[in-house]
Amino acid sequence: MSDIKPILEVRNLRVEFPTRRGLLVALDDVSFSIAPGEVLGVVGESGAGKSMTGAAIIGLLEPPGRIAGGQILLEGRRIDNLPYQDLRRIRGREIGAIFQDPLTTLNPLYTVGAQLIETMVTHLPLNPAQARAKAIEWLELVGIPAAAQRIDSYPHEFSGGMRQRVVIALALCAEPKLIVADEPTTALDVSIQAQVIALLKRLAREKGTAMMLVTHDMGVIAETADRVAVMYAGRIVEIGAVRNVVKHAAHPYSSGLMGSIPPVSRRLDRMQQIDGAMPRLSAIPKGCPYNPRCPKVFDRCMVERPELMPAEGNLAACWLYADGAPAAEAKHHG
Amino acid sequence: MARTQGAMARFLDSDIWYSFTRSPITVASAIVAFICIGGAVLAPWIAPHNPFDLASLQLMDAFKPPAWTEEGDPTYWLGTDDQGRDVLSAIMYGARVSLLVGFCAVLLSVSVGITVGLAAGYIGGTTDAVLMRIADIKLTFPTILVALLIDGVVRAALPREVHDQIALYVVIFAIGISNWPSFARTVRGSTLVERNKEYVQAARVIGLSRSRIMITHVLPNVLGPVLVIATLNLGFAVLAEATLSFLGVGVPPTQPSLGTLIRIGNDFLFSGEWWITIFPGIALIVLVLSVNLLGDWLRDALNPKLR
Amino acid sequence: MADATPMLETRDVARFFDVSRPPLQRLLAGEGKRMLRAVDGVSFSIPKGTTLSLVGESGCGKSTVARLVVGLYSPTRGSVIFDGRDLAEARADSTQRRRMQMIFQDPYASLNPRWRVRDIIAEPIRAFGLSKDKAEIEARVGQLLTQVGLSPLDGAKFPHEFSGGQRQRISIARALSSNPEFLVCDEPTSALDVSVQAQILNLMKDLQQRLGLTYLFISHNLAVVRQVSDRVGVMYLGRLVELAPAETLFETPRHPYTRALMEAIPDLDMTGRQRIPVGGEVPSPINPPSGCPFHPRCPLANDRCKAEIPAMMPARGTPQTLVACHAVEEGRDRMGAPLVEAVG
Ligand SMILES: Nc1ncnc2c1ncn2[C@@H]1O[C@H](COP(=O)(O)OP(=O)(O)OP(=O)(O)O)[C@@H](O)[C@H]1O
Ligand SMILES: Nc1ncnc2c1ncn2[C@@H]1O[C@H](COP(=O)(O)OP(=O)(O)O)[C@@H](O)[C@H]1O
Ligand code: SF4
Ligand code: SF4
Ligand SMILES: [Mg+2]
Ligand SMILES: [Mg+2]
Numbered sequence: 007m008s009d010i011k012p013i014l015e016v017r018n019l020r021v022e023f024p025t026r027r028g029l030l031v032a033l034d035d036v037s038f039s040i041a042p043g044e045v046l047g048v049v050g051e052s053g054a055g056k057s058m059t060g061a062a063i064i065g066l067l068e069p070p071g072r073i074a075g076g077q078i079l080l081e082g083r084r085i086d087n088l089p090y091q092d093l094r095r096i097r098g099r100e101i102g103a104i105f106q107d108p109l110t111t112l113n114p115l116y117t118v119g120a121q122l123i124e125t126m127v128t129h130l131p132l133n134p135a136q137a138r139a140k141a142i143e144w145l146e147l148v149g150i151p152a153a154a155q156r157i158d159s160y161p162h163e164f165s166g167g168m169r170q171r172v173v174i175a176l177a178l179c180a181e182p183k184l185i186v187a188d189e190p191t192t193a194l195d196v197s198i199q200a201q202v203i204a205l206l207k208r209l210a211r212e213k214g215t216a217m218m219l220v221t222h223d224m225g226v227i228a229e230t231a232d233r234v235a236v237m238y239a240g241r242i243v244e245i246g247a248v249r250n251v252v253k254h255a256a257h258p259y260s261s262g263l264m265g266s267i268p269p270v271s272r273r274l275d276r277m278q279q280i281d282g283a284m285p286r287l288s289a290i291p292k293g294c295p296y297n298p299r300c301p302k303v304f305d306r307c308m309v310e311r312p313e314l315m316p317a318e319g320n321l322a323a324c325w326l327y328a329d330g331a332p333a334a335e336a337k338h339h340g
Numbered sequence: 341m342a343r344t345q346g347a348m349a350r351f352l353d354s355d356i357w358y359s360f361t362r363s364p365i366t367v368a369s370a371i372v373a374f375i376c377i378g379g380a381v382l383a384p385w386i387a388p389h390n391p392f393d394l395a396s397l398q399l400m401d402a403f404k405p406p407a408w409t410e411e412g413d414p415t416y417w418l419g420t421d422d423q424g425r426d427v428l429s430a431i432m433y434g435a436r437v438s439l440l441v442g443f444c445a446v447l448l449s450v451s452v453g454i455t456v457g458l459a460a461g462y463i464g465g466t467t468d469a470v471l472m473r474i475a476d477i478k479l480t481f482p483t484i485l486v487a488l489l490i491d492g493v494v495r496a497a498l499p500r501e502v503h504d505q506i507a508l509y510v511v512i513f514a515i516g517i518s519n520w521p522s523f524a525r526t527v528r529g530s531t532l533v534e535r536n537k538e539y540v541q542a543a544r545v546i547g548l549s550r551s552r553i554m555i556t557h558v559l560p561n562v563l564g565p566v567l568v569i570a571t572l573n574l575g576f577a578v579l580a581e582a583t584l585s586f587l588g589v590g591v592p593p594t595q596p597s598l599g600t601l602i603r604i605g606n607d608f609l610f611s612g613e614w615w616i617t618i619f620p621g622i623a624l625i626v627l628v629l630s631v632n633l634l635g636d637w638l639r640d641a642l643n644p645k646l647r
Numbered sequence: 648m649a650d651a652t653p654m655l656e657t658r659d660v661a662r663f664f665d666v667s668r669p670p671l672q673r674l675l676a677g678e679g680k681r682m683l684r685a686v687d688g689v690s691f692s693i694p695k696g697t698t699l700s701l702v703g704e705s706g707c708g709k710s711t712v713a714r715l716v717v718g719l720y721s722p723t724r725g726s727v728i729f730d731g732r733d734l735a736e737a738r739a740d741s742t743q744r745r746r747m748q749m750i751f752q753d754p755y756a757s758l759n760p761r762w763r764v765r766d767i768i769a770e771p772i773r774a775f776g777l778s779k780d781k782a783e784i785e786a787r788v789g790q791l792l793t794q795v796g797l798s799p800l801d802g803a804k805f806p807h808e809f810s811g812g813q814r815q816r817i818s819i820a821r822a823l824s825s826n827p828e829f830l831v832c833d834e835p836t837s838a839l840d841v842s843v844q845a846q847i848l849n850l851m852k853d854l855q856q857r858l859g860l861t862y863l864f865i866s867h868n869l870a871v872v873r874q875v876s877d878r879v880g881v882m883y884l885g886r887l888v889e890l891a892p893a894e895t896l897f898e899t900p901r902h903p904y905t906r907a908l909m910e911a912i913p914d915l916d917m918t919g920r921q922r923i924p925v926g927g928e929v930p931s932p933i934n935p936p937s938g939c940p941f942h943p944r945c946p947l948a949n950d951r952c953k954a955e956i957p958a959m960m961p962a963r964g965t966p967q968t969l970v971a972c973h974a975v976e977e978g979r980d981r982m983g984a985p986l987v988e989a990v991g
Binding site for chain 3: 537538539541542543544545546547548557560561
Binding site: 051277 | 704705810811812813840841842843844845846848849852867868869870871873874893894897908909911912913915916929
């Protein structure tokens with residue numbers, strides 16, 4: 007696995023928002039990488055920093071937000087410190103973005119064909135006629151029926167699910183190396199969701215594209231992702247193979263999160279819940295940020311912040327997995 | 341006690357106060373507006389002279405230029421007018437009248453505008469269509485024209501003494517009634533948004549009456565933009581009053597406003613006694629400008645999207 | 648023992664919306680009125696102390712049913728009966744109106760941002776004149792806040808000082824303050840994170856047990872519905888297509904649409920089951936398809952389906968289930984087998 011060079015590598019990323027009430031650290035020490043053809047799912051409660059991570063990678067942090075530390079590398083090349091113009095080119099050519107609301111991504115004034123053709127002509131060595139043929143191919147590929155006829159339709163003539171598929175075609179048509187998809191299916195109905203997910207997954211596989219899939223829907227992650235990163239209060243608290251994280255989450259927060267997903271297959275008398283709420287960025291507790299809600303908290307958690315460490319096949323930021331942790335022993339006995 | 345302290349602390353900690361302290365122009369215009377309004381309100385107590393006390397007027401003091409000029413008299417800082425009245429004091433008293441008219445007119449526009457806007461937005465349907473068409477028609481008439489019309493009608497209908505007595509109210513009515521459509525439109529717009537929010541539906545499920553929902557739930561949530569327009573409108577109303585008075589159809593000369601002072605002084609502009617009209621003019625501009633700058637800031641501060 | 652009168656009953660209730668263009672434009676374009684059939688003939692009843700859930704995709708008319716049931720909309724056709732009385736009559740009487748309350752989806756829009764939490768919660772108490780005594784109201788508000796897991800001290804705060812989950816707790820406290828017996832919950836957890844969703848669902852279950860509440864629960868999430876319901880109704884394009892006891896519905900879904908929905912649920916258990924997307928799009932309720940509204944997407948559709956609207960009737964094999972489908976009636980629904988063969 008290590009001989010394949012990752013497409014995206016994020017190292018110790020730190021994003022800050024200077025505000026008048028002091029400095030808010032929105033992302034702190036976030037590190038991960040995505041290999042070609044791999045889908046990394048990113049999950050967590052709202053406000054955990056999922057979208058922020060995506061925005062930092064695409065270079066679309068909203069001011070006054072800024073990258074205050076760490077590196078973002080695309081195929082080994084740093085992209086976090088590039089001038090705006092270079093970044094814009096990379097964003098279209100090498101990084102594709104898919105957002106939650108398809109309407110905001112598509113320009114209502116142009117036909118979907120025109121938007122696809124323009125993107126391709128800008129980024130690929132194609133003339134307009136070739137690009138048009140290619141655009142029809144893409145629309146067929148994402149499952150728009152009668153693509154040759156519908157290529158000259160305007161976005162509002164499509165339904166929500168079809169628009170999101172057009173957005174996917176638009177993000178993929180320049181054949182980027184990396185796709186950042188932020189809640190691509192949240193605005194869609196369950197029945198349409200399945201179509202879109204299946205499509206994304208297939209395309210990423212076929213084209214060898216790396217994908218960062220941000221969502222709060224664990225079901226979607228379980229189906230689509232190869233690995234998953236769980237975020238909490240601006241940090242990655244656990245990262246590992248999707249099967250392992252879903253079935254044997256090591257970090258108490260991840261296991262709480264997995265446990266609170268209601269199953270369709272049976273009725274529970276009482277659902278497992280995580281008490282309390284995620285802290286605000288301005289009031290992240292000292293030590294482990296999860297300590298006020300953690301059922302397994304012990305004295306070390308209150309003072310020292312845990313780094314990611316090997317834990318049951320994953321990496322988890324939790325002192326339970328440090329060598330000689332009292333609770334780790336207690337856990338093995340219990 | 342503790343509660344008012346808490347409210348004060350909250351205010352000093354609020355984003356509004358923060359953005360206020362961060363804008364030097366706003367702070368400056370607030371200070372200027374405060375001085376203008378304070379000077380006007382407190383005129384009877386702090387004005388150096390009483391320009392309406394006929395006993396103290398002396399014709400030999402007439403046409404004195406400002407104190408710093410060669411012929412100036414240090415008791416009259418800004419000089420005196422044709423009847424020997426202290427220009428500074430006249431400005432202070434005049435601003436009092438101007439502001440009184442302005443405030444009352446805005447108050448009238450606000451009340452009519454809020455009532456119409458709330459009803460149109462909340463009830464909707466035909467009520468909305470009718471009220472908004474009236475507002476549209478109203479908007480096509482310039483304020484001054486409406487004011488002249490109302491003034492003309494009142495003059496024609498009432499004997500002169502009665503007219504002079506109620507002239508002030510006529511002006512307030514004329515200006516106030518011509519500005520309500522802008523309030524009505526804003527309030528209607530916000531009401532349309534608020535009435536579909538779930539907190540209004542929750543109140544409807546309880547079974548509260550329409551008017552109660554409009555007043556207790558919708559109204560507090562649409563007041564922000566109204567406050568902004570009201571501030572901007574205060575400037576317009578003061579200007580409109582000055583224009584009317586300048587045209588001679590405004591407040592009666594027995595209670596001269598800034599506009600009246602400018603009109604009176606205007607006769608002497610070309611004979612060299614410039615200060616009689618220039619100082620009231622400057623006072624008017626400073627007052628209107630500072631109030632408008634405050635309004636602009638308020639609009640930006642209350643609208644996070646503009647920042 | 649148990650009161651046999653249902654808490655709530657709807658009989659063939661329908662609600663249409665006029666979405667025509669303005670009269671002048673319509674005249675110029677020579678087109679008629681356009682009616683959107685948001686709800687078109689829905690009948691169900693909810694026995695006291697139980698939960699009926701409605702599921703379906705967005706735009707299928709769930710919220711419209713909720714609003715019809717609490718009287719925010721008046722029905723275009725049919726009737727709503729609240730505890731044996733016509734709804735309009737019941738709502739005219741404040742002692743009856745007090746007995747029903749509603750919880751909304753958006754925790755950010757459902758609380759008046761200018762009011763303090765204690766005034767929000769006390770509003771129904773004051774509106775129904777349940778108490779006039781200040782101290783008594785304050786005590787009651789404190790008790791309600793405690794009941795939903797907040798502190799009485801929170802009453803002095805404004806809604807923006809709370810998280811989404813906490814706001815939903817405040818909404819629940821407000822709904823409970825008039826001692827209602829019937830709560831309509833329109834997607835109460837859809838805007839919340841899963842971890843918080845579990846908190847709210849647990850709270851709602853506890854309250855139901857403790858206070859004997861009756862719920863009409865609306866959601867698009869089948870897994871959530873399974874956790875809370877006694878009976879479940881599945882809606883499609885303004886109609887109920889299946890109504891069954893929860894266990895029956897989840898173990899043996901009968902209507903092709905219900906089966907497709909179940910198959911579309913992501914597989915969290917990762918059994919390797921292939922998720923089969925429902926093909927096609929949700930049609931527009933302005934121009935619903937002829938016959939069975941599901942026929943353009945239904946793998947079992949035939950000519951009869953295109954012409955004839957199926958009626959709700961007990962299903963063969965699972966007589967507890969009411970289902971509106973010709974295939975089920977004719978016994979050609981391949982019960983127990985996959986709806987569509989997975990294409991390799
Ligand atoms: N006041 C209204 N005027 C016109 N159309 C309406 C109105 N209220 C609802 N509709 C339409 O009725 C249909 C059903 O709406 P409803 O809100 O009940 O859907 P829903 O199932 O709750 O969907 P969601 O999950 O998106 O909330 C939709 O097509 C909607 O656009
Ligand atoms: N403009 C901003 N100023 C300050 N904080 C912000 C801003 N935008 C986002 N944040 C904060 O950054 C955190 C992460 O946000 P985001 O990545 O959008 O969360 P998610 O996508 O996981 O829901 C949140 O706590 C959010 O409140
Ligand atoms: S470090 Fe401590 S508080 Fe944090 S998750 Fe692990 S056990 Fe819980
Ligand atoms: S009636 Fe026909 S079209 Fe409708 S669900 Fe049944 S089989 Fe499918
Ligand atoms: Mg997000
Ligand atoms: Mg709804």
